[in-house]
Amino acid sequence: MRFNSELMEQKHFGQEEVRILEEIILHRRDVRGNRFLPTPVSNEILEKILLAGINGPSVGFSQPWEFVVIRDQEVKRRVRESFNAENEKASGLFDNEKSIKYRQIKLEGIEESALNLAVFYKPSAGVVLGQTSMKEVGLYSVVCAIQNMWLMARALNIGIGWVSILDPEKVKQILDAPQENQLVAYLCLGYVNEFLDRPELEILEWEKKKLLSQVVIHEKYTKPK
Amino acid sequence: MRFNSELMEQKHFGQEEVRILEEIILHRRDVRGNRFLPTPVSNEILEKILLAGINGPSVGFSQPWEFVVIRDQEVKRRVRESFNAENEKASGLFDNEKSIKYRQIKLEGIEESALNLAVFYKPSAGVVLGQTSMKEVGLYSVVCAIQNMWLMARALNIGIGWVSILDPEKVKQILDAPQENQLVAYLCLGYVNEFLDRPELEILEWEKKKLLSQVVIHEKYTKPK
Numbered sequence: 186m187r188f189n190s191e192l193m194e195q196k197h198f199g200q201e202e203v204r205i206l207e208e209i210i211l212h213r214r215d216v217r218g219n220r221f222l223p224t225p226v227s228n229e230i231l232e233k234i235l236l237a238g239i240n241g242p243s244v245g246f247s248q249p250w251e252f253v254v255i256r257d258q259e260v261k262r263r264v265r266e267s268f269n270a271e272n273e274k275a276s277g278l279f280d281n282e283k284s285i286k287y288r289q290i291k292l293e294g295i296e297e298s299a300l301n302l303a304v305f306y307k308p309s310a311g312v313v314l315g316q317t318s319m320k321e322v323g324l325y326s327v328v329c330a331i332q333n334m335w336l337m338a339r340a341l342n343i344g345i346g347w348v349s350i351l352d353p354e355k356v357k358q359i360l361d362a363p364q365e366n367q368l369v370a371y372l373c374l375g376y377v378n379e380f381l382d383r384p385e386l387e388i389l390e391w392e393k394k395k396l397l398s399q400v401v402i403h404e405k406y407t408k409p410k
Numbered sequence: 411m412r413f414n415s416e417l418m419e420q421k422h423f424g425q426e427e428v429r430i431l432e433e434i435i436l437h438r439r440d441v442r443g444n445r446f447l448p449t450p451v452s453n454e455i456l457e458k459i460l461l462a463g464i465n466g467p468s469v470g471f472s473q474p475w476e477f478v479v480i481r482d483q484e485v486k487r488r489v490r491e492s493f494n495a496e497n498e499k500a501s502g503l504f505d506n507e508k509s510i511k512y513r514q515i516k517l518e519g520i521e522e523s524a525l526n527l528a529v530f531y532k533p534s535a536g537v538v539l540g541q542t543s544m545k546e547v548g549l550y551s552v553v554c555a556i557q558n559m560w561l562m563a564r565a566l567n568i569g570i571g572w573v574s575i576l577d578p579e580k581v582k583q584i585l586d587a588p589q590e591n592q593l594v595a596y597l598c599l600g601y602v603n604e605f606l607d608r609p610e611l612e613i614l615e616w617e618k619k620k621l622l623s624q625v626v627i628h629e630k631y632t633k634p635k
Contacts, residue, residue, distance in 0.1 A: 208421065237435050279537055
């Protein structure tokens with residue numbers, strides 16, 4: 186049994202498509218408030234980004250995502266307060282030198298960006314095909330949607346910043362989110378004055394870029410004796 | 411202070427790049443064993459896919475990923491055994507009609523695909539910038555890398571199937587993985603006889619495709635009274 190017509194054209198991509206995808210991947214950045222411009226993002230452009238999201242993969246085709254589009258400055262301000270509280274706690278966790286550096290880095294663009302996107306995992310009501318042994322793959326489906334949106338935004342010359350220094354329960358309260366929903370990401374979206382040529386934390390020498398040889402293992406790990 | 415040179419060219423993408431990314435996103439499929447061809451995947455092609463992964467975003471630039479490349483048929487066979495056991499349990503969880511349908515669907519291509527890729531989250535030793543309030547964003551970074559690889563594979567006309575019906579601890583044992591590593595995904599990679607024109611579970615009417623209007627909320631949820 187074949188599910189699609191014999192006549193259906195099989196899409197075959199060439200070197201040009203590979204090159205363009207590589208460029209989009211390499212030029213994608215995590216953008217913070219000091220880069221965002223106030224230029225509005227049109228509904229048409231936002232829709233392109235969201236469509237990239239809902240065409241991501243999901244376990245058992247469960248599509249367990251919900252996206253809250255936020256333009257209201259008062260909502261943003263309240264989310265920013267949660268960031269401030271969590272960030273204050275965080276800055277005390279690093280040792281001296283890193284703590285000083287940490288406080289100098291702008292880590293969010295909640296109020297500066299044209300719009301915010303709260304992305305939730307909404308658990309399915311019934312049993313989900315493929316989610317019976319590893320429950321967490323439902324959350325991972327939502328993350329795949331986010332990465333699709335991140336790349337599409339970059340292709341549209343729009344920056345995204347992922348703010349994770351937040352109390353997810355506070356954000357749920359602010360947005361009146363249903364109890365069963367789980368906040369996966371809080372994203373800031375907007376046009377930018379520039380995309381840095383490398384990740385900012387690499388430029389600042391906060392962390393070193395890892396090479397493939399450091400993270401690829403062949404066949405199996407060698408057990409430490 | 412500017413981190414990159416004023417002379418650095420700002421990459422500006424146009425409509426053609428957006429169109430190509432859309433096509434790659436829309437033609438990406440989750441591929442199972444009945445589609446994979448035995449054609450080998452060269453190291454050069456595999457490297458392109460892995461490079462897409464390690465150029466994904468990661469919280470605090472922690473790059474908390476490890477990739478185990480598996481071609482050994484004996485390792486694959488043992489992982490397949492874990493799938494069989496978990497799948498047998500899973501098939502009993504659906505009600506009658508869906509249970510019958512479930513047993514008819516081929517859900518993995520572990521032994522049929524040219525290579526398997528076990529993708530792990532490796533927790534960082536120190537405090538990670540951005541991971542202080544929501545620990546799970548470390549895992550999410552690894553998922554972003556996976557989605558980058560999935561798209562790059564599709565652009566290279568290579569199929570990927572994500573197998574989540576596995577006992578992650580069994581897989582860790584088989585691969586001698588370090589205790590602290592967490593299995594995020596087990597992927598099957600290879601050339602295919604065809605990419606379906608829509609997700610297989612949509613074609614089979616297992617689940618319906620959701621529209622944007624069903625998953626997008628504006629400003630905040632309306633509280634149920």
